[in-house]
Amino acid sequence: MARSRSDFLPLLPRRNARLDSFLKRNTERALYERIRTYEPCVVVSDVINKVYMYAVLSDERVYLTEFPPRALTAALRLERVRDIELVNDLPDFLSSKDRERCQHIRISYIPERPAEKEHDWLQREKRAGLPPVAPPSRRASHCPIRTHDLKGHPADSWWKKEELHPVMKTSRSASCPDPETLGLPRIPLPHPLPPSPPSSPPEENLKTAESRQVTRRIGSVLTRLLRRDRADSREERDAELHLYVVSQTSTLYLHLQSCWNSFVIKSTLLLDPVYRRRSTPSSDSISAERTAHLFAQLSSELLQDGTTVENLYLLLQELRTAAHRNVTLRRLFWRSGEAFVFLVQTLEECLHGCQSLSRVYTTDQLLLSTLIVQTLAIMFRETEVEAARSSLLFANRGALISRLLLAFICDPGGEKQSRGSASDSELQALLSEYLDAACSLLSELLLLGYETRRCFPGENFVSVSWILGVLQPHPHLLPFIRHQAQQLVLVLSDQNGSVLSPAQSVLLFQRCRLLLACLQYSNQLAQHLQLNFREEFRFAVTPSSAEEKLQPRYPICKPTVRLVQRIVTLIQRS
Known part of the structure; x- marks a missing residue:
């Protein structure tokens, strides 16, 4: 109903x-x-x-x-x-x-902490040969706000x-406690270094050089210790x-x-x-009215009868690029509804029809299908509060979501039956790119499932379990999930010491989220993963291996490591 x-x-x-x-x-x-x-x-x-x-x-x-x-x-x-x-x-x-x-x-x-520049006294001493200047004291009579x-x-x-940069008010709220009560950190200053001694005579130049070298080594050690101390302090607080x-x-x-x-x-x-160049809006911001006009024009061309595959590909490229840069366009995509239905139908014709009949992939099918799936994954981001999206996706008990799920799951071994002008290696690369995009889209759909599971606790409707249940009869589900697990093992067991790029790190995070959902919400998929990957996950897939592959400065690093830990715990269960 x-x-x-x-x-x-x-x-x-x-x-x-x-x-x-x-x-x-x-x-x-x-x-x-x-x-x-x-x-x-x-x-x-x-x-x-x-x-x-x-x-x-x-x-x-x-x-x-x-x-x-x-x-x-x-x-x-x-x-x-x-x-x-x-x-x-x-x-x-x-x-x-x-x-x-x-x-x-x-x-x-x-x-966030105030910048602790006082600790860099060794560098200041090198530059000026002067003792460090004490910072201005905090004004205890005011409360930091921003x-x-x-x-x-x-x-x-x-x-x-x-x-980081508190703004002080001349009069504060009666509710504002004193900074001393707040426990504002007071950073202890090091003792000033003694002034530089007078120039040494020539016969002492060698001793002076040796002394400076020792001082530099000590300074380097002290700097590292101070940095580690500050890092440990931040971890504790x-x-x-x-x-x-x-x-x-x-x-x-x-x-x-x-x-x-x-x-x-x-x-x-x-x-x-x-990615930053592709996603950053131009300096000339486009108004909401102009965005609506351009989207209407673009979607009209997409839905036009008789559009060739080449033109369709170019239009979808334009849509994907615009969606990267403009969240307003993503909202308009869901409000129109027609573009989403059209993309689902096109994906069904590209992959589902191909698999059910000849099970042969072509270059055009893989390129177009990848672009459709990438575009849909972008449309799901930052649009969860869009009412039109919920109305469209949940209509007729999730009929469109069911069609989408059954359309984009494909056989990872399909390249073995591929024919066409492209070489086997090229088709393998195209299929691998498609499977990466499909993992990202399924990750976005599972996030939707987590949301609806809590909003409709009495119903099993578009929850994570419902999504995996829709996929369960698909003939290629187990090979698809097996491929995602194999890729995770392959990435984390690579011993060449290379770290992942930002895009590869995000894909690793999404694969982990997908596999964790399989382990938590599908007995069939959990048993399949435990049976086939228990040993690989015991030795290759570990939180430490994830930390080695991820740059610590990536915001996605720590969430991914936590996901890996949860996956390892679940997959080792008997």
Whole structure:
């Protein structure tokens, strides 16, 4: 039975007219358009003790504002988040009725610290030969605060003890504790070095040179020790932000998880110069009206009868590039609906028809199918709050999702039966690229399944289990999942010492998320993986091997290592 539009409201953020008006008036348009959701909740942190506030989530930060709203302040940046989890407890400060309905969200993150330039005294001594200058003392009479994207509205909030560049107010809120009470870190200064001695006579030049060499070695050791000490200190001082949402139907946790996943993927990919150039909007920003006009024109050409394969490929390339750069276009894609249906149908004709009849792949089919799957994966990112997307995907109990799932799963061994002008190695490379894209798309669909599982707890509808259940009868599901596991083993067992690129790191993260879902939500797939990969995962797939392959500076590094740990634990179960 088809669902009405009101049935999808639990997936969408609930609107509050007063807060929405406040955000619209007091934030820059760029920030307002990036706000995913907001929820009232009880906030607990190092400096906030059970205060009823609004948590406001954008695609880069978690903000907090008073109830009713007066100032918007950044609580944390998503790039510093370590983990987001639901805590199964009954908060004693809530009433008995509210305890049962409460969702306790715990966000672990690395707090921002003031720049500790005082520790670099060795370098200053080298440059100037002068003792270090003591930094100005903190003003204990003021509370550190910082506003973000506000239009001239002062902030009197008091929860940002870790801001890098605090702004001091001449008058502070009565709720603002003293900096000493906040435990603001006071960085101890090293003792000043003695002034440089006078020039040595010529006969002491050799001793002086040796002494300087020893000093440089000592300085190098001290610098490394100081850096390690600061790193260890930061590890020990990880902070937590607790949000208690008194509602069983709240979607804040889902949006936090989704937004964090999108952020680590996007920020990692942006470290690739090629991806950054392709994804960064041009300096001439396009208005929403102009974007709508261009999308309507592009989709009209896509849906036109008689379009050749070459023209279709070029139009899809244009659509994919535009979607990379413009989230407004991604929302328009779901609002039209016709383009999504057309792409699903085209994918069915490209791969599903090919497999059911001759099971022969051609170069054109693989190229076009890869482009379609890549485009669809992009369309799913950062559009979970789009009502039209939910209405389209959940209509007729997920009929379109079912068609999409059954269309893009293919036989990884298909290149062995391939024919055409291309060489076997070229077809193998094209099929491998398609399978990578299919893994990314399935990862996005599983993320949708995690969202709906919590919003519709009484129904098994478009949950992760439902998605894997739709795929279960597919004749190529087991070979497809086996290929994804083999690629994970291949990457992590490679001993050549090379690290993964940003795009390869994101793909590794998505493969891990896919395999973890198989182990958690499908007995058939879990047994298949445990039977075929237990030994490989015991010796090759380990958290340490993942750490060796991932750049520590990649935001996706730590989440991937945690996924690997969970996969290894589940696959070793008897």
